[in-house]
Amino acid sequence: MSLTVNLPGLSLKNPIMPASGCFGFGKEYSQFYDLNQLGAIIVKAATGEARYGNPTPRVAETSSGMLNAIGLQNPGVEKIITDELPFLRQYHTPIIANIAGSTVEEYVKVAKTLNQSQDIAAIELNISCPNVKEGGVQFGTDPELAKQVTDQVKEASDYPVYVKLSPNVTNITTMAKAVVGAGADGLSMINTLTGMQINLKKRAPVIANKTGGLSGPAIKPIAIRMIYEVRQALSNVPIIGMGGIMNAEDVLEFLLAGANAVAVGTANFQNPNICPEIIAELPGILSRYGFESVEEAVGKGHIIHG
Amino acid sequence: MSLTVNLPGLSLKNPIMPASGCFGFGKEYSQFYDLNQLGAIIVKAATGEARYGNPTPRVAETSSGMLNAIGLQNPGVEKIITDELPFLRQYHTPIIANIAGSTVEEYVKVAKTLNQSQDIAAIELNISCPNVKEGGVQFGTDPELAKQVTDQVKEASDYPVYVKLSPNVTNITTMAKAVVGAGADGLSMINTLTGMQINLKKRAPVIANKTGGLSGPAIKPIAIRMIYEVRQALSNVPIIGMGGIMNAEDVLEFLLAGANAVAVGTANFQNPNICPEIIAELPGILSRYGFESVEEAVGKGHIIHG
Amino acid sequence: MITKQSLEILSHIQIAEETFEVVLRSALSKELKPGQFVHIALPGHMLRRPVSIANVDPEAETFTMIFKIFGEGTRHLSKYQAGDKLDVILPCGTHYPIENLKLEHALLVGGGIGVPPLYYLGKQLKDKGVKVTSVLGFQSASQVFYEEKFQQLGDTFIATNDGSYGQKGFVTDIISELGSPFDYYFSCGPTPMLKAVTDQLADKKGYISLEERMGCGVGTCYACVVPLKADPTKNKKICKDGPVFLANEVSLA
Amino acid sequence: MITKQSLEILSHIQIAEETFEVVLRSALSKELKPGQFVHIALPGHMLRRPVSIANVDPEAETFTMIFKIFGEGTRHLSKYQAGDKLDVILPCGTHYPIENLKLEHALLVGGGIGVPPLYYLGKQLKDKGVKVTSVLGFQSASQVFYEEKFQQLGDTFIATNDGSYGQKGFVTDIISELGSPFDYYFSCGPTPMLKAVTDQLADKKGYISLEERMGCGVGTCYACVVPLKADPTKNKKICKDGPVFLANEVSLA
Numbered sequence A, B: 001m002s003l004t005v006n007l008p009g010l011s012l013k014n015p016i017m018p019a020s021g022c023f024g025f026g027k028e029y030s031q032f033y034d035l036n037q038l039g040a041i042i043v044k045a046a047t048g049e050a051r052y053g054n055p056t057p058r059v060a061e062t063s064s065g066m067l068n069a070i071g072l073q074n075p076g077v078e079k080i081i082t083d084e085l086p087f088l089r090q091y092h093t094p095i096i097a098n099i100a101g102s103t104v105e106e107y108v109k110v111a112k113t114l115n116q117s118q119d120i121a122a123i124e125l126n127i128s129c130p131n132v133k134e135g136g137v138q139f140g141t142d143p144e145l146a147k148q149v150t151d152q153v154k155e156a157s158d159y160p161v162y163v164k165l166s167p168n169v170t171n172i173t174t175m176a177k178a179v180v181g182a183g184a185d186g187l188s189m190i191n192t193l194t195g196m197q198i199n200l201k202k203r204a205p206v207i208a209n210k211t212g213g214l215s216g217p218a219i220k221p222i223a224i225r226m227i228y229e230v231r232q233a234l235s236n237v238p239i240i241g242m243g244g245i246m247n248a249e250d251v252l253e254f255l256l257a258g259a260n261a262v263a264v265g266t267a268n269f270q271n272p273n274i275c276p277e278i279i280a281e282l283p284g285i286l287s288r289y290g291f292e293s294v295e296e297a298v299g300k301g302h303i304i305h306g
Numbered sequence C, D: 001m002i003t004k005q006s007l008e009i010l011s012h013i014q015i016a017e018e019t020f021e022v023v024l025r026s027a028l029s030k031e032l033k034p035g036q037f038v039h040i041a042l043p044g045h046m047l048r049r050p051v052s053i054a055n056v057d058p059e060a061e062t063f064t065m066i067f068k069i070f071g072e073g074t075r076h077l078s079k080y081q082a083g084d085k086l087d088v089i090l091p092c093g094t095h096y097p098i099e100n101l102k103l104e105h106a107l108l109v110g111g112g113i114g115v116p117p118l119y120y121l122g123k124q125l126k127d128k129g130v131k132v133t134s135v136l137g138f139q140s141a142s143q144v145f146y147e148e149k150f151q152q153l154g155d156t157f158i159a160t161n162d163g164s165y166g167q168k169g170f171v172t173d174i175i176s177e178l179g180s181p182f183d184y185y186f187s188c189g190p191t192p193m194l195k196a197v198t199d200q201l202a203d204k205k206g207y208i209s210l211e212e213r214m215g216c217g218v219g220t221c222y223a224c225v226v227p228l229k230a231d232p233t234k235n236k237k238i239c240k241d242g243p244v245f246l247a248n249e250v251s252l253a
């Protein structure tokens, strides 16, 4: 049983990695287990300067999911390089840096700054951020903006770039094609769906930011559908799949839909040991369903006509 | 405690109605309780001619939700008028006819045919259908198409028209404004989100149609967010809210977000008595949270600045 | 009268590999007919699970169902114990219309979890004085259940796929050997088996009982349809127009 | 060492209106410090619930927590019984750093479900020979708990909002009357109370313990922040840098 996966810049011992924003910079969960077990680690978003983030409450619980509006709190890309990433050097696990920004220039700056670091293996380009110059339109919902930021970041970066798609769009394959056309080395999907919860006592949204991103098993069918659609449209693009993964069966479902590797987000909060537990379960699940390797399962949920 | 709600064409004794497609034409659930208890009844979609619908399996279970791809099975609008609606005459409960089609012409035909019936009080225009003429683009995801079909159906119909919005769009307020601009008397939101589940043993989508519509509590945060956004943009448009309602607290959450009345869909399958149970609970919940009527609660979850 | 009830579990025992027999108390029991099913809610699951009625004790006002662990829902159901309550919609669907049939000898053909409804049917047939022959198929010896109970109704033949019990092979193998001294057959089991049986017995009158993924279980959602043989552009709802159909009424995929 | 454990509930009793005391066994108990909390998973709930450590019995290797029914999660938790297992992350967060403090007389100020962590703190202070005075606020008589236990630590004053028990009014009313013979205060309770107390005791040294909606509970998700008073463009994580903070370190909304 082989769990290894090879993707641009990423030579993974297994397809399981914690998702950005759900694992900090690794220190806390390293108290629970040896991070060497992980396929890779996607760290929290980096922006050009330090960001405070949104007011609290920042999270809410929903049926089979949660809402979050952390608001990209981070110490800024420089501090991440100097204060956070070095801790992860002790592990033989590739690190993927998640980058965010309010303007194309900010994205480019973050990408360029990250070239100075030897501690990362790839970049995950988070385009679910509002573009302040374009009046708050999200980079991730406009194919033109998405193309532009991908193109510029590709130019700025020495690392492979995985573009993280927003599911809050009418047509996910249009977005996927736009960023792949602009040079993305791979895709990461999906980010959270915009949602809201209202506190009945307070008569106001629970989350101070009003809306938040919905994650967790509630959104898994949407993630599977979008990955399936993109895999149909782009048969070769590397895809890191995510959205509601809770166990090894879920991982296999993502592989069958067309993901090459997966990220686990919200589940870490419920069970800090979830990633190593899934990694341990995975070989048994793969062989129960007749697969001899992870790579064999990728895209096998697509009906071959004829 | 007043539960009454007055909307175009609809004088409701309470704001609770079963959602289209989740209540057939009323006969089956009339075995469980007296349908006079309901605020209104939205019956299953009608198309121009009888439709077989999709192959089976047509449903799947997900975390806090379900997927369905029934495919608009119905006996056609004529038969609905002659064979289905007369049964509901015995109740003093307004009937809302849900209409669907593959072309603008089909929608118009259905709307015109329904003018012959005295058994309905309003039309719910389901625009989450692919337009065969426009190469399968959904009416509900293109503001221009949505406008066009709304405009034509308004012209054809003697009944108030509630346009049922699809949540599978980048910008829900654009869609809402388009159809209200075209004369919609109200909105109904949200329809299901497109999702997929893959059967690990069969290595293929569970649903024969591959994708299905995700409904149930999983999507409630998305419904609440969309209703809130549309209510912010259009302060007076009547909104029938739906998406994951399971109890009277959920109803209040929809009212606070800006819905004037609500529909209950998937929950009927879990509990056939859910609608009367919610209606019985509602006065207690409203007064627990300090409201003296349903109408007082509408839109009260919006923070009033200053 | 179809209704939703909270029913007490009187007994819940394992009777074969991953196979459980559950006895529930309901005043409606005496109205339940063979072939009908109940629709069971499970906490944490959005949809109910349909399970056939396997037996009824009208005096005790109890009925029995038998289920096999298939996925998450049935696994959950396997953890229930006597004394627990179960939220059930009953009775659902049509029944084997034996009250209207003239028959002397009935063949029951069941496969796996299609066996249970045939037991209650067989009991009623025997009570009416009908001779009953049963052919039951299972995957392997560990899965066989209710053999003695069927033997009390009449001749009973068991086939297992792997030959670990009874005859190796399929129910159709046994049926070939039996010849056809019966006037009606009644069959329930996986669709491939039903297809094989209805093909084999095409010249016989028979009733079959179908399965499909369900939503409502009462006829409102159109989830559970099966095309008509006479006109495949039309379909029937398995939950309401079925699960029992005339053998040649519907088209098996 | 923070870890996730499945802990047995040794006792689970109601001690006031909608208020429960739960004793759990864990070998880690002896390492738990006053002010720390545990993060509890509940089946069917996506997020864990943080609950403070209210007492520890190091020899028995048990600890106590006290919670009030607030919403769905705590209602669920109220249904647990002795013998059940609970999935818990522990120990979480910082503690009242009394090992480093020179003090003779401590004032404990607790409100509602902020009272529990102060009990374990008070016990440790008393063991160190510190004089302990407690001022505890509750909504009404039916909600009061642990009064006698606090009395065993030192003078204890109770305020209730509706005057149904102790003094009518707020903890701050009692504090005004007490004067300020103490060197440190330690406070835990709803934010408006903490704000009032820290304002009232602005010239005193003190520690407060905060609450916020949490995701991870261990410092990875940035859900639970509170702005620094010195620089409100920076913040601290309540789950990791707190829940205990120096009274003037953070900005209370």
Ligand SMILES: Cc1cc2nc3c(=O)[nH]c(=O)nc-3n(C[C@H](O)[C@H](O)[C@H](O)COP(=O)(O)OP(=O)(O)OC[C@H]3O[C@@H](n4cnc5c(N)ncnc54)[C@H](O)[C@@H]3O)c2cc1C
Pocket (backbone or CB within 6 Å): B060, B061, C037, C047, C048, C049, C050, C051, C052, C053, C065, C066, C067, C068, C069, C070, C071, C072, C073, C074, C075, C113, C116, C117, C210, C211, C212, C213, C214, C243
């Ligand atoms: C009329 C009828 C009578 C039945 N009688 C029995 C019986 O007496 N004993 C028994 O063991 N089983 C019976 N079944 C099958 C039983 O309903 C399924 O095994 C069960 O629903 C599987 O649920 P799960 O959660 O374990 O599986 P999962 O695969 O986790 O279920 C996922 C979803 O698929 C549905 N599903 C999966 N398989 C089936 C199936 N074969 N038929 C219908 N829905 C399915 C589930 O209900 C659920 O909605 C009957 C089915 C029908 C339609």
Ligand SMILES: Cc1cc2nc3c(=O)[nH]c(=O)nc-3n(C[C@H](O)[C@H](O)[C@H](O)COP(=O)(O)OP(=O)(O)OC[C@H]3O[C@@H](n4cnc5c(N)ncnc54)[C@H](O)[C@@H]3O)c2cc1C
Pocket (backbone or CB within 6 Å): A060, A061, D037, D047, D048, D049, D050, D051, D052, D053, D065, D066, D067, D068, D069, D070, D071, D072, D073, D074, D075, D113, D116, D117, D210, D211, D212, D213, D214, D243
């Ligand atoms: C460090 C810390 C220690 C605590 N100690 C105790 C204690 O000893 N005893 C006690 O009764 N309560 C304590 N609380 C509060 C307790 O966590 C909440 O009452 C509980 O989370 C409410 O959950 P629920 O499901 O009942 O409410 P719901 O409103 O249904 O919960 C919805 C979500 O909001 C969160 N939430 C709601 N209120 C709070 C709150 N006040 N603080 C944090 N999260 C909240 C929940 O955790 C959940 O994620 C503590 C909170 C914190 C942060």
Ligand SMILES: Cc1cc2nc3c(=O)[nH]c(=O)nc-3n(C[C@H](O)[C@H](O)[C@H](O)COP(=O)(O)O)c2cc1C
Pocket (backbone or CB within 6 Å): A019, A020, A021, A022, A044, A045, A068, A070, A072, A098, A126, A164, A190, A191, A192, A214, A215, A216, A217, A219, A242, A243, A244, A245, A263, A264, A265, A266, A267, D215, D221
């Ligand atoms: C608390 C929280 C913070 C997140 N922060 C980020 C982030 O900084 N950058 C990013 O690209 N995605 C972020 N995400 C999205 C996740 O990486 C992931 O795409 C999403 O949560 C879906 O996966 P899940 O259902 O497994 O959580 C965050 C998610 C959560 C729940």
Ligand SMILES: Cc1cc2nc3c(=O)[nH]c(=O)nc-3n(C[C@H](O)[C@H](O)[C@H](O)COP(=O)(O)O)c2cc1C
Pocket (backbone or CB within 6 Å): B019, B020, B021, B022, B044, B045, B068, B070, B072, B098, B126, B164, B190, B191, B192, B214, B215, B216, B217, B219, B242, B243, B244, B245, B263, B264, B265, B266, B267, C215, C221
């Ligand atoms: C089985 C099923 C069939 C449906 N059929 C229709 C339909 O015919 N027309 C329509 O407008 N909406 C249809 N819907 C959507 C519902 O009316 C409703 O908008 C949606 O399910 C969200 O509400 P819920 O979460 O309460 O189910 C259907 C939903 C389900 C689950």
Ligand code: FES
Pocket (backbone or CB within 6 Å): C213, C214, C215, C216, C217, C218, C219, C220, C221, C222, C223, C224, C225, C237, C238, C239, C240
């Ligand atoms: S399950 Fe709903 S119609 Fe049969």
Ligand code: FES
Pocket (backbone or CB within 6 Å): D213, D214, D215, D216, D217, D218, D219, D220, D221, D222, D223, D224, D225, D237, D238, D239, D240
């Ligand atoms: S709860 Fe995640 S950082 Fe505090």
